[in-house]
Amino acid sequence: MIPFISPHETSAAQKLNGLVMHDHRFQLPLDYQQPEGPMIEVFAREVCLRDKDADKNLPWMIFFQGGPGFASPRLHGKSGWIGEVLKSHRLLLLDQRGTGLSSRILPQTLATLPDAQAQADYLTHFRADNIVRDAEAIRHTLLGADKKWKGAGQSYGGFCLLSYLSMHPEGLSGVIITGGVACVKRHIEDNYRITYQRVLEKNEAFYRRYPADEELARKIAKHLDEHEVMLPSGVRLTSRRFQQLGMAFGASGGFESIHYLMEGAFVEGASGEELSYDFLSQVERHSGYETNPIFCILHESIYAEGYATQWAAERVRAEFPEVDAAEGRFIFTGEMIAPSMLDDYIALQPLKECAEILAQKSDWGPLYDLEQLARNEVPVVAISYYDDMYVPIEWSAETAKHIPHFQIWVTNEWEHNGIGVDGPRIFGRLLEMLADAK
Structure with a gap:
């Protein structure tokens, strides 16, 4: 050409x-x-x-x-x-x-397209x-x-x-x-099997540096599971979204950013102990998924050549049961995109159907x-x-x-x-x- x-x-x-x-x-x-x-x-x-x-x-x-x-x-x-x-x-x-x-690809610009299929076709x-x-x-x-x-x-x-x-x-x-x-030379699952193992190693290193954070992280997650905690944007903060803060663990200073974020997590409110507004505000600002939606909805496609990714990171996650263990150590995750993110991030919710179409697309060309x-x-x-x-x-x-x-x-x-x-x-x-x- x-x-x-x-x-x-x-x-x-x-x-x-x-x-x-x-x-x-x-x-x-x-x-x-x-x-x-x-x-x-x-x-x-x-x-x-x-x-x-x-x-x-x-x-x-x-x-x-x-x-x-x-x-x-x-x-x-x-x-x-x-x-x-x-x-x-x-x-x-x-x-x-x-x-x-x-x-620019933003929730607002994609909203100008007539439907989810048109959005997916455009994003390919x-x-x-x-x-x-x-x-x-x-x-x-x-x-x-x-x-x-x-x-x-x-x-x-x-x-x-x-x-x-x-x-x-x-x-x-x-x-x-x-x-x-x-x-x-590798399939997307091969990539995630190693990155999940690396995430577990990073968690081990984080808790070794900050031992008290192991109990605190579990306490925050338990509170999120038992209470409807709303972020400033009006969407519920789930323990799954809290896990995604581990994305920071792959960068210099990442351990410190999460440690200092968590240390001010709780305050005494009118009805007892609750998560503080500044903690919630910082959690909401901690990712670029909503301001940079390509990072979410096209992320797995960067590996795809002639096959559907079908939420590969989420499927491989099942091979690492410690990531979702109800008891014991709370595990922060990394650069793993999940379909639950299309519910947990308010600006991404209108793109849920589009993201699903892209996850099931099997005719990606060669890269x-x-x-x-x-x-x-x-x-x-x-x-x-x-x-x-x-x-x-x-x-x-x-x-x-x-x-x-x-x-x-x-x-x-x-x-x-x-x-x-x-x-x-x-x-x-x-x-x-x-x-x-x-």
């Missing part, structure tokens, strides 16, 4: 703390099989150091954010991993379709394959067909780059992946080309975290072995959010590894 050349608009230069930024808006096909059909808008922000902006030969790098369903970073200055990249590159921060300023176009097609259209539009760029991706962004290497390796001069080497990956010639460097709760190192290492010219740096020094904690050090080394690979 000939890449789409997009009509696009570019903003005037914006200057901020030593940076120069240009906003780009591209009109791209919703469905690349029907390029004359409906269009969406894709937003990307070009960033460069002020003293390098005039250098037209500066190499480009495009960044794919984690998620799925989250916008690219919004900048306040040239610090962190972005500052390290900008020493040698012009950076394009892509809001993947449906996120940020790119034809918001996976990694079309994100890659968008990137290629943008490359041809901004750089021209003959000029390549490097790709960098965090978490799900790394999944997108493995799709990029499968579909359009000719567009890439090099790839950097942080915490997102996908299990390209990876194993034969193309096996003959890869693009240099790839990656950091994977030994204790990663979201992307199992076992499958990351397997994928790295399958792809030629792939160097993987495995460490337990950081959690999944390593580039947010020590970005310059991590990107500095990865850029050196990439330079040495050429």
Whole structure:
């Protein structure tokens, strides 16, 4: 397929703390099989150091954010991993379709479609394959067909780059992946069997650090099961939703965020002990499922190739009875999407039927080309975290072995959010590894 050349608009230069930024808006096909059909808008922000902006030969790098369903970073200055990249590159921060300023997917925007089937049909176009097609259209539009760029991706962004290497390796001069080497050979259940085990290990470590929280967490869950506790949004807080706070355990400082959240859980109210308003308010703000609905309703589809996911995380959960034990230790869960979430999050309730259609969809197209990956010639460097709760190192290492010219740096020094904690050090080394690979 000939890449789409997009009509696009570019903003005037914006200057901020030593940076120069240009906003780009591209009109791209919703469905690349029907390029004359409906269009969406894709937003990307070009960033460069002020003293390098005039250098037209500066190499480009495009960044794919984690998620799925989250916008690219919004900048306040040239610090962190972005500052390290900008020493040698012009950076394009892509809001993947449906996120940020790119034809946003929100409960409100999906409500404009006539029914759940129409919503599901629309959302099928918001996976990694079309994100890659968008990137290629943008490359041809901004750089021209003959000029390549490097790709960098965090978490799900790394999944997108493995799709990029499968579909359009000719567009890439090099790839950097942080915490997102996908299990390209494995079924979705294989992924969740390891991540559930990793979640149990994280719970063990959490309660070892904060032993008193074991009794407190069980007390909170029991209170939620025995009382109708309403969140500020007006939906009931269930013990299942309380479990999902364990999502934080996969990031640096996650144990502390949940420990400090729980320590103020109870107050003495007019009718006795009850959960405090500030606790409930913080619980409600603790996830991005409602503000970033792709993260919920399209999450399992990021693994699906030719089969229905059928709420895989929920099905595999039954293999780990300790997660739902009525007595004993309360187990916080992780990045596991469940159909109960479409009841527990008020903004997602109207999308319940749509989510069910997507869970039962069996004709998902391919995301990876194993034969193309096996003959890869693009240099790839990656950091994977030994204790990663979201992307199992076992499958990351397997994928790295399958792809030629792939160097993987495995460490337990950081959690999944390593580039947010020590970005310059991590990107500095990865850029050196990439330079040495050429």
